[in-house]
Amino acid sequence: MLNTLSISNYRSLVKLVIPLGRLNLITGANASGKSNLYKALRLLAETAQGGVVNALAKEGGLEACFWAGPEVISDRMRRSEIPIQGGPRSKAKRLRLGFTGDDFGYSISLGLPKPSNSAFSLDPEIKRECIWACRSGSSTYRPASSLIDRDTSLIKIREKRNWQVMSQNIATFDSIFSQISDPDKTPEVITLRDNIRHWRFYDHFRSDMDAPARHAQLGTRTPVLHHDGRDLAAALQTINEIGSHEALADAISDAFPGAHLKIAIKEDARFAIEFYQYGLLRPLSGQELSDGTLRYLLWVAALLTPRPPPLMVLNEPETSLHPDLLPALARLIISASERTQVWVVSHASRLIAALEEHEDCHSIRLKKELGETSVVGQGMLDEPHWVWPDASK
Template sequence: MLKTLAVANYRSLLNLVIPLGQLNVITGANASGKSNLYKALRLLSETAQGGVVNALAKEGGLNSTFWAGPEKISARMRSGEVPVQGGPRQKRSRLRLGFADEDFGYSIALGLPEDGASAFSLDPEIKRECIWSGDYYRAVKNLVDRDCPMIKIRHKNSWKVVAKHTATFDSLFDHIADPANTPEVSVLKDRIRGWRFYDHFRTDTEAPARLPQLGTRTPVLHHDGRDLAAAIQTIREIGNPQALDEAISDAFPGATLEVLSHGDGRFELQLNQHGLLRPLSTAELSDGTLRYLLWAAALLTPRPPSLMVLNEPETSLHPDLLPALARLIIRAAEQTQVWVVSHATRLIAALEKAEFCHSIALEKELGQTRMAGLGMLDEPMWEWPDGGV
């Protein structure tokens, strides 16, 4: 389970360090920084999949993601005694992302090339990466250290260089794959790659979930929901079919969900509703009903990840469905760490009834995102490694 998330110099997240729990509910007004926090976590997930540089390119390049305010916001600026103003930068611009879980911590610092010799001079470079043991970074706890092109690992009481010419766009996860000598790299890579994000279920008239699809065993629903029927059937065979039936009945009293298997290997869903003389196919369901079925398939997965992130799950759902969705999310959070980014007060209120719910309310001050109510004594200990040359 992630215990701490840290982000620095990313859009409105100038320097945000927040504690995390089993079920995390991210709330806040529009433009408070919820989307930026979500995107920062997605960027972190790309480090273990070789896509962090490309992901930043899709956001408009590294320069466009940097904090746009002054390098430091003084107390006098906060009080309004002096206007918000900047000056010459004292430090190189670095985008920093990091986290700590129950065993290890990880951080990455990205910056722009120092020279313009390449045509790819706007491509971000990985300047520093570290993996350490424990909750927060200390040099004596460091296990793997990447400083620009050089990667070294702790070997007994000294350091051993394992790579001298690492490509600036490759993470250390792409270069170290030795479970015997660097088990922490393998463990963290597997954990990060297992993070699951759901933020774009398709429910339009052409959505694959509305049409019969070839089905194979599907313990993990695709992020767009294309294999919904196969995922539901997989839950029935190797998951928790009772929980599935309860989730359907909770949202649609008297309803039952069936999976039809066509002779050619295609699967199709049908929803039997109380009072109707025939079942409804997924092509006939409303966007909200179909979306709820998608959430049921995602949250009741027979293969829970270490982290599941749900971005605005209330989209297209009628308010009356939100308590049932909350109960589904709470059930899932008993087996895996869950993030929920939401605007829906009814969903938030239902989730906050769970004893292990950790509410993270974001607010903005002078353009900077902060966690409301987080005092100096509440903030987790965190220190960034030096950012490399």
């Protein structure tokens, strides 16, 4: 489980360090930085997929992702080690992302390359990557707890009390996760990489009339719903067979009293939804379902997965749902948080209220002042201690 997330110099997230729980609710007004926090977490996930440079390119390049707030620097920012372009303490600009978990911490620092004639001269470079051990009582980075230290093209690994050079020519666009795979010398790299690769993001379920989820699809066992929901019928049938049939039935009746669901398997092995609603003489097909009903079924399939991930991130799950469905959705999310760490990014007051009734809900409300995102009610003393390995650069 992630215990702390830290982001530096990414859009409005100038210096953000937040503690995390089992169920995390991210709220705030429009333009407060919720989307930036979500995107930063996705960038962290891309490090283990080998796609962080490409992901930054899709956002307009590293330069476009740097904080672009006012030139006047607040006292909070002046006390930090954050490099601010044009400020009196300006240094080489870095975008930094990091987290601590139960066993390990990880951080990555990205910067602009030196000017060159290369066609890829605007690609960001990985300047520093570190993995350290998280011990009880202290999870922040300390040189003594460091296990893997990558400085530009040089990778060192700790063996007992000594450092050993593992590579001196790693490409500056490659993460250590894609370059190190020795289970004996660097088991922590493999553990973290596999953990991050299993993070699951849901932020865009199609519900238009041409959405694949509305139509019969070739079905195979589907313990993990596709991020766009294309294999909904197969995922629901998988829950019926190897997941919790009772939980699925309860989730349907909780939102639609008297309703139940059946998956029809056609002769050509295609799976289709049949939704039986109280008072109707025949089931509704996927094409006949309202956007809200279809989206709720998609969330049911995602949250009742028989193969829960280490982390599941839901971005505005209230989209297209009638407010009366939000308490049932909240109960689904709370139940899922008992099996996996959950993030919910939302601005729906009814969903927020239902989630915050749960005693383990960790509510994080964001605000923005002078272009900088911060956590409401979090002062300097409330902020978890965090040290960047390359804070002096």
